[in-house]
Structures are given as C-alpha cells and as structure tokens.
Amino acid sequence: MEEIDPNFFLVEKKEKRRLPPLPGAEMGKVITRLPPEPNGYPHIGHGLSFYFNYYYAREYDGEVILRFDDTNPKAEKAEYYDAIKKDLKWLGLSWEREHNMSDDMEAYYDYAERLIMMGKAYMCGCDPEKVSKLRFNKCTCNCQQKSVDENIEQWLGMSGMEEGSMALRLRGDVTSQNTAMRDPTLFRVIRHPHPVQGDKYTVWPVYDFACSIEDSILGVTHVLRSNEFALRIELQDYIRGLLELRSPITMQYSRFTIRGSPTSKRLIRPLIEEKVVEGWDDPRLVTLRGLKRRGIIPETVHELAKEMGLSTAEPEIDWSLVESINRKLIDPISKRFFFVECPTEVDVEGMKEREISIRMHPEKDLGRRDMKVGERMFIPASDAGSIAAGEVLRLKDLCNIYIDNAGNGTIKAHVHTDEVDMRSIKKVQWVSIDPVEVNIISPSPLYIGKEVNPDSLTVLSGLGEPSIRALDVGEIVQFERFGFVRIDSKSEGLVTVVLSHK
C-alpha cells in the first residue's frame, strides 16, 4: 500500500476548474483578441475578460491577438500601451500578434467610401444634440437625402473640417427598436494628436465601425466580451454584411464586481485624482497592479475567471472568495517567518545565547533560516496580555518557558524543560536578537455598502525576525499566526509589507 503514490488520490479528488466548450470552435482555428483601450490600467474585470479570450484560444490550440482599441486620440495615452502589456504579462497571458486599430486608418477610409458609394452612409453636419433627439424619436435629418456625389465630395473634404462640424453616419434603420441601429455615427473629426499616429489623421472612426472591420480582417473567430456591447452585435454584423465581411461569433457575459471595491475605470479614476487612494497600484484597488501589490497572484485571477464562467447574471463576490483561492495557492509555496505585532518584552532566564535554525515551511522543503536567540525576547502584546504567572508557554520552534511574572511591562520567565503535553500549551511566535522593524499596510474594502470606509487602509507595526531583511520586494511570505504578506518596500532598518489576507 505504501508503494502507491499518495498524490494519486489527491489528483483524483481535486478536479480542476474548467470552462464549458466554446460554441462553433474548431481545434486549431480559434482566434480571439484582447482589446484594451490605452486610456488607463486594466482592473480585475478586464483581467477576467482577457483570461476568457486567452483561455479559449489556448484550449483550442488557436491564436491570441493583442489589439489596442485606440481610435479616440483624445482618450489614449502613450504610457498605457506598454503599461497594459506589462499587466498582461504579469497576468501570465501571451499573444501571437499585436496590433493597433489606429494602424488601419487607410482600410477604414476605404471601407467607408464603399459604404458611401453604396448609398449606405451619408455626411451629416447637424448638431449632435439635435441628432440625438431625432434618433431618440426614430426620425432622420435631411442630410440623409444627399446624393452619393455630394456625400463623396464632403467626405473627401472632411479632414479639413472643424471638429464637431461633420460626421459620417450609417444609413441604418431609424425606426429600429435597437437604438444602435438608428443611423449611428461612423466617423467624426478629432483635431488632437494621437499617441501613435501623431497629427497624421483628423478623421477618426468610432468604435463600432473600426471594431466591425478589425474583427473580420484580423480573422477573429470568437469575441468574448461583457454585456455593455450587447446591442452592438446587430450593428456590427450589419456593417460587415454590407461590406461582405465575415462575422465572428460573439459571447456576452455580465460585468464582474468585488463587493466594496469599485470595478470600473470610471469609478477608479476619480479616487486617484481626488487622492482617496495613492494611485493605480493602491492595494485597496482591484486594478491588476493593485492586486499584484496586495499579493494576489495571477493564478487566483485565472481560477476566479473559471469559477465565474461567462456568467450572464451579475456576480458581486466577496473578498473572502478571492482570499480563499489565493491562500490555497500560495500556502504551499510561502516561506514562514516570525513577526511580532506590538512587541512585549519577555526576559527568559536560562536562555543561552546561541544560533538556531528553523524550517521555512512546516510541510514543504523550502529551506531553513537562522537566527540568534538570547535572554531578551519579544512576543505579541495580544498574547502577552492573556498569560498569567505560573503558565507554560511555547516559544515556537525553540523551547518552553515558565512565566514567573506577568504584570505590567516586561514579563519575567525562565526556560522550562519539564515534559509537557505540547498539544495543550499555547505556541507563540517571537523575535530576539537583531530584529527588524516591520510596517504592515492592511487594506480593506473602500466601501461598506454605499458608505466610504474610513479605515480602508491601516498601518500596523512591530518587529520581525532578522532574515526578513533579506527578502526581495515582491516576495509573498507568511507571518505565522498573523497572515500572508507581500514585501512592498525596504529601506534602512525598515521593511514595509502589504497584508494580503489571513
């Protein structure tokens, strides 16, 4: 019986989370896209979206395209292109091709001209507000009566026009129930430098048009995206139909949120601007950077995506689910260290000054760490407060001590060598000679219900064992009996960590 690999049973038991099969998917032929707009840092919602697209492409041995949806020069910023790629790499995703929508302007112009020639698009110089009202009331403006020649002439002169003065609109169906079909704008004039294209273009396609073309000419077979785009399918398929372009299969799912944590750029940006949080990587935020800083690992995001699936309900999960997944993933690979919050001194008579060596992990072989011990020890105030003279306490991985005096201030104790039932005595972590100061940044939800949480970020301090000094920024370790933390920064004599979770 002992010869059987015990892992055999574990593998059987722990079934991997998987996503359901992708409709219309053929092995080796699936092409998906990651379509960020370079106007901010991705958050966990984007992360799940990216992961779905990545997952299916890999599952079907297909291809992933990283495509920057950068057709609004006023919104895009150069810094975000690389920043987003960095975040995607951190998430553990890879892609075969990289593309900017803004690189295909000539193609968009070409397809636009075709629509105009077909009489399916027209130049409109009406006030946007007026158009909006007309569309709302299922009415057209007179612009749609222009001749093809007139439209072409105006189209060719569009690049020289004033911003907001003219738009190219699709001849759709103003009476459609689907408001997106009511003669939507296809191109508008924007006189603003673009981070990649500079001042080269002033006539820019809107998302629906550029996306319709791109998803087809890039060969995308499956589009997985959140449901704010639900009404665009009909429109985009219609545009492609007119231009005889192939349409991909589109799957929708609801936006994903974590309770108490704003999960959209629209909500996150003002928090940063108003300095409610430090920046895009604030550990309270659910931006990928924020999660990283908090010690949430990429695999946790993957697992979360598989747990949610392409849900059409409106998932709003508790942090506890994220924490639980993360904890189970990092538990076997996190080195253990002693950290003592609010250190209370314990003078231990008979503790010979010497060097000891302790395992980094109780079950796994993660190496050992050394430290010096002497008579002067420190234990957490919370433990010190609950012990009384006459008790025996275990200094974890070291020895037992007998408490002689546990009044206010320093506790007096002596080494206790009598046999005791190890199961029945309290074990505490400790520090002794040459400890390092440690600050712990402890994030919690930014909102409790709709109220701002005034204590969303607290800082605790204490002493850590000397070997914590040698840890690298970014390492995730466990402070025993305290929680998992990620090393955030190090300076002379001080290590700052972020508390991931218990």
Add this chain to the structure above:
RNA sequence: GCUCCGAUAGUGUAGUCCGGUCAAUCAUCCAGGCCUCUCGAGCCUGAGACUCGGGUUCGAAUCCCGGUCGGAGCACCA
C-alpha cells in the same frame, strides 16, 4: 420612458436548451470536531437555496403567460 438581458443557500456557481434519475452540484462563508510546534494548510460532520403568482402536464428549478426586483444600452466614448 423605451429596448434588451438576468434572477438557484449569506456569496459565487452547476443543473434550465432536450420536464421525471434534483429530497438540487461544487466552492466560499458560518457552526462543531479531528489533525498540526501557526490563528495557515489538510481532514470529517452539520446548517443553509430553485424571485413571486398563475397555467400546461401524471410530473416543473427546467416549458408558457404575467408581476416584482436587479443590470445594461439609448454618445461625433470604448
């Protein structure tokens, strides 16, 4: 307001297409126990749900109609 989408334990999810095998899955959370030189991990047990009202049917979480609640869209943003 209009259009579309959704609703399974506290939370998330499976099951709904093709009604019976669902006295409803799994995870998390909570409670209790075991194990452990951590308050972590692991193990065991328990508690906890089909939005409501009608209808079809021998039989409805599943099909139909209506209500309620929640979300999204109604940009010269994406």
